[in-house]
Amino acid sequence: MHSRICAKPLLAVLLGAAGLLGSAQAQEVKYAIAAEVASMDPQFANLPGNMMVAKQMFEAISDVDGDGRLTPKLAESWKRVSANVWEFKLRRGVTFHDGSALTSEDVVYSYARPAIIPPGPATLNGFLTNIVKTEAIDALTVRITTDKPVAVLPNFLSAIPIVSKKISQNLKPEDFEAGNGVIGTGPYKFVKFLRADRVELVRNEAYWGKKPFFAKATIRFIPNPPARTAALLSGEVDAIAQVPPADMARLKQTANIEVITKPLGRYSFLVLNQASDALPLATDAAGKPLTTNPFKDVRVRRAISKAIDRSAIASRVMEGMGVPTQNPIPSTMFGYNKDLPPEPYDLAGAKKLMAEAGYPNCFTFSLLARNDNHPTDSAHVQAIGQMLSRLGCKVNVEALPTSVTMSRANKLELPMFLQSSGADHGDVGVALEYVFSHPKNNPFRKVNMQTYDSERFFKPLYEALAATDDSQREALYRDTLKVMHEEVGVIPSQLMMGTWAVRKGFKLAGRFDERLYATDLSQ
Known part of the structure; x- marks a missing residue:
């Protein structure tokens, strides 16, 4: 009986010590x-x-x-x-x-x-x-x-x-x-x-x-x-x-272990060389160098967009680390356009547009990605290359270091590559200006071979960046994104998913x- 009487205080001491230990452990992460x-x-x-x-x-x-x-x-x-x-x-x-x-x-x-x-x-x-x-x-x-x-x-x-x-x-x-x-x-x-x-x-x-x-x-x-x-x-x-x-x-x-995921303010998109008169690293269906640039034709750009199955890329290629998107930002961020769902996969529509543009059998070109950026970039472009082959295109896919890819991109030596950009500052206009504006207007720097140059796009963007009224600015941002979608300035693919894990x-x-x-x- 004596031992039982003493056991309760001892147990209390041990529990108290355990509680103190737990408290001490909780003090550091x-x-x-x-x-x-x-x-x-x-x-x-x-x-x-x-x-x-x-x-x-x-x-x-x-x-x-x-x-x-x-x-x-x-x-x-x-x-x-x-x-x-x-x-x-x-x-x-x-x-x-x-x-x-x-x-x-x-x-x-x-x-x-x-x-x-x-x-x-x-x-x-x-x-x-x-x-x-x-x-x-x-x-x-x-x-x-x-x-x-x-x-x-x-x-x-x-x-x-x-x-x-x-x-x-x-x-x-x-x-x-x-x-x-x-x-x-x-x-x-x-x-x-x-x-x-x-x-x-x-x-x-x-x-x-x-x-x-x-x-x-x-x-x-x-x-x-x-x-x-x-x-x-x-x-x-x-x-x-x-x-x-x-x-x-x-x-x-x-x-x-618990894994946490969340859509990021970072998206991946295809950049198309719309400036060069003759598209580099590209040939026609017969293997002859292209003397014109098909990417200057919006029908070609839209055909390529329609030929990409974004849902398949998100689920199979990126293993859930991507979300199909037409917006460059998540829905929680200022300037999101809810009226722009991801471009649906439509191979028949893509073939029709490509034929209307004069390329019924598409053409051959190179598609590049960075092999030291997002871990799924290489698989991402491989999947896009395979999807575009159903359109008749012959796509030479490469994944190279950032230093090589960006150097060639800035010299307009590439026809197409997979890029990604973030909107870290809570405003879609900041992200758009960072990527798209001309060097003389850009408060940052030109970060890729972005050659999309449309007054319809830049006009609402710069009006928004100067607007004194936030509701007016948000409406102008929605207009800007709508124009970029209509003109297929770039081809959005995925919002990246952020991932964390905790004990x-x-x-x-x-x-x-x-x-x-x-x-x-x-x-």
């Missing part, structure tokens, strides 16, 4: 991302790994949420004073990790800094190119003047982390390597950075917003897909981003940009 970090300087480069780490510690005045919608962040509100002038009101009581207050002077400095630091591999300056003046009106008011009406300025500014002027003004990007200057306003504070291995963070207990669930976060860099999966299965990490396609079925069948007991809300932040995780 470890997860793996595919991208590495080029620099701990948050303004050095607009690269996925850099941003996934920097945005844990640094914030912008605006943000884009997990569904791709623009939201306030360090600025609680903003307004257009005139067509070219904006005012942003900063939140009261926001402090940097060193305890100093965020002021408008930090914002002004942060927008000047990307132009004066050594340029990284993907500069942030493109988001700031339209700004001609940034002023601190008072401690919490920033006024920005642009060189032309820019309706998407708050979207652009969501990409610019705000740094402390006092801390950062004498530092170079390399000084951040050891943690110097890694002082932001974000939900996590810097602890340690081991290049090509990990970043360790601790919760900012003085954070102005909702505090993260976990007190500590370790972000592992594991570019190798099988190694990322192995780390999850072994318990080395609690979650991973970008589940390798080859491991999807296995992880879905693993009892203590049992962890919860994760997927994001439209496939990023993974510690603040997305809880238990």
Whole structure:
């Protein structure tokens, strides 16, 4: 009896200890991302790994949420004073990790800094190119003047982390390597950075917003897909981003693993060379070089679009990692056109159009993809090549490294290739301008051989990007997408699916940009 009397207190002690252990374990989360970090300087480069780490510690005045919608962040509100002038009101009581207050002077400095630091591999300056003046009106008011009406300025500014002027003004990007200057306003504070291995963070207990669930976060860099999966299965990490396609079925069948998927603000599409007079790497049905360019004929472009079975590509080729689309963005994002369903598969209609255009037996041409971009790109173009063979086309399919493919594309040496582009900033106009606008008008850069050049397309696009009324801008975006569909400027194929996996007991809300932040995780 005595032993039984003592067993209850002992059991209580053991349960209490187990509870404390569980609580202690819940204080830390470890997860793996595919991208590495080029620099701990948050303004050095607009690269996925850099941003996934920097945005844990640094914030912008605006943000884009997990569904791709623009939201306030360090600025609680903003307004257009005139067509070219904006005012942003900063939140009261926001402090940097060193305890100093965020002021408008930090914002002004942060927008000047990307132009004066050594340029990284993907500069942030493109988001700031339209700004001609940034002023601190008072401690919490920033006024920005642009060189032309820019309706998407708050979207652009969501990409610019705000740094402390006092801390950062004498530092170079390399000084951040050891943690110097890694002082932001974000939900996590810097602890340690081991290049090509990990970043360790601790919760900012003085954070102005909702505090993260976990007190500590370790972000592992594991570019190798099988190694990322192995780390999850072994318990080395609690979650991973970008589940390798080859491991999807296995992880879905693993009892203590949950796989999360979500349509991304990233789509794949066929780019057709519509500029060259004689289509390169192409011959007629008899094997003679083409002296004309069939892709200048909208009937040919539409025939190719109709000959592609997007549903089959999504289910069989991409194994559920794609969603057939005609829109370059998911339905949650600003500017989506609900009246544009994916082009239905119609081989008979495709053959009729091709014959009307004067190519009853189609022709021979090359189709290229990048072999180091999305893991399904090579299989994607192989499937398209086979589908177009039913149209009579002879398609030579190749998958080459990005450096080779893009170099040849920019020289207009290719007839067609599979490209992908993202809409990371919560607005379809930003995505369209990035891909389609001419170099002289593009605030970023020309990223491919995009040669679609239609006044019917550019007119509503540029009107939308300048519009002062959001409802008018959204209507203009819908018109822009409708024109691109009618003229078959490009041939959309799939919205990519984002994939994540977590161990049992962890919860994760997927994001439209496939990023993974510690603040997305809880238990």
